[in-house]
Amino acid sequence: MVTNDRKNPLNKIPPLDNEETIDRISNLENEVKSFEIEQKRITKTIKTKSTIMIAVVTMIMIIIAMITTNTLPTYPSKIIEVVYPTTxxxxxxxxxxxxxxxxxxxxxxxxxxxxxxxxxxxxxxxxxxxxxxxxxxxxxxxxxxxxxxxxxxxxxxxxxxxxxxxxxxxxxxxxxxxxxxxxxxxxxxxxxxxxxxxxxxxxxxxxxxxxxxxxxxxxxxxxxxxxxxxxxxxxxxxxxxxxxxxxxxxxxxxxxxxxxxxxxxxxxxxxxxxxxxxxxxxxxxxxxxx
Structure with a gap:
């Protein structure tokens, strides 16, 4: 039977004996675990940075609100001038x-x-x-x-x-x-x-x-x-x-x-x-x- 190597690339891998197969599988498992550990570390780092960013933005908003509250005049925009028709x-x-x-x-x-x-x-x-x-x-x-x-x-x-x-x-x-x-x-x-x-x-x-x-x-x-x-x-x-x-x-x-x-x-x-x-x-x- 003729196979198409483009559709079945595994045909390019030479046959392995049992010990080699076990070693390869073990190495692959270790690589997968390392990848998962690194992925978790990256995810944790992203979450930490996101939390810090949210906290920083929140603090900036609070500071802006405090500055605005303290600097904006508390006076009404229109002062009523009273004109008396009688004394x-x-x-x-x-x-x-x-x-x-x-x-x-x-x-x-x-x-x-x-x-x-x-x-x-x-x-x-x-x-x-x-x-x-x-x-x-x-x-x-x-x-x-x-x-x-x-x-x-x-x-x-x-x-x-x-x-x-x-x-x-x-x-x-x-x-x-x-x-x-x-x-x-x-x-x-x-x-x-x-x-x-x-x-x-x-x-x-x-x-x-x-x-x-x-x-x-x-x-x-x-x-x-x-x-x-x-x-x-x-x-x-x-x-x-x-x-x-x-x-x-x-x-x-x-x-x-x-x-x-x-x-x-x-x-x-x-x-x-x-x-x-x-x-x-x-x-x-x-x-x-x-």
Whole structure:
């Protein structure tokens, strides 16, 4: 029978005796084992390098995320400039336990972890929109960058990092509800009535004069049906400053000026420093902006 060597190349291998066959098979087995060992080593190396590469890429992504988080500004892309069609003016008074008007520095004296109650007095004039605006002024942490300085839209955002180094704890653990009893450290009352003296907002604080301690503050916002959203927020920010113990500022560009004239009525670094100083025993409540 004639065979085709191209189709059957094994015909080219000369015949082998049994011992040679066994040696060849043994050598082949050893080569196969060596190949398998080398293949496993290469596979392990590839997996190790892949794991290292994944770890490196993950670390790079984390670092990029951290850098991005720390360098991107936390300020809103749009700063709202407030233009007032009418003048927003504020009045405030401090009364001792006898009901006498006094002129002195005062602050709250609370424990560091005490809840601080800012309650809204229930009335037919309150809408959900107004409650949302109150919530924003009290709790917002949103900030804006003006002239390279950080201003805040909410008192929590302004004060959350300022209370731990002062002699007296700055109120920071806010709690807010609607009340029909007038309970709370600070109460906010909304009315559609006009104030006889032309005030848009008015704050009355009852104090323990001997200890320069605020016992209760009552805020009234007048003509709420005529105030725009930003006007409402601006005058409430101002009155809360009084309720925390701040007096008026002499700077027309500051939120705590008696008449809100600034087009950026936010809580300034000057206001924050005034609060810190007041609660750190500086014995003054006036806002002095350099």
């Amino acid at each position: 927003l003016s504020s009045g405030y008074v401090i009364e001792n336990l006898k009901g006498e008007k006094i002129n002195t520095f005062v602050s709250w004296k609370i424990e560091p972890d005490d809840s601080f109650h800012i309650h809204v007095v229930d009335s037919p004039n309150i809408s959900q929109k107004q409650l949302d605006m109150i919530n924003d002024v009290v709790f917002s942490t949103e900030a804006v960058n003006l002239g390279g300085e950080t201003y805040y839209k909410g008192w929590y955002g302004a004060l959350e990092k300022s209370s731990y180094n002062t002699k007296f704890p700055i109120p920071i653990h806010y709690h807010s509800i609607i009340t029909d009893t007038g309970s709370g450290h600070i109460t906010i009352r909304l009315t559609t009535q006009n104030n006889g003296d032309g005030y848009s907002g008015y704050t009355k604080s009852q104090v323990d004069e001997a200890n320069h301690q605020i016992l209760k503050s009552e805020i009234t916002i007048f003509s709420v049906d005529k105030l725009s959203t930003e006007e409402f927020k601006s005058i409430l920010r101002h009155e809360l400053g009084h309720a925390f113990g701040l007096a008026h500022s002499q700077n027309p560009d500051d939120l705590m000026y008696p008449e809100i004239k600034t087009n950026y009525p936010y809580i300034s670094p000057c206001d924050v420093q005034g609060i810190i100083g007041l609660y750190d025993g500086e014995q003054k409540s006036e806002i002095i902006c350099q």
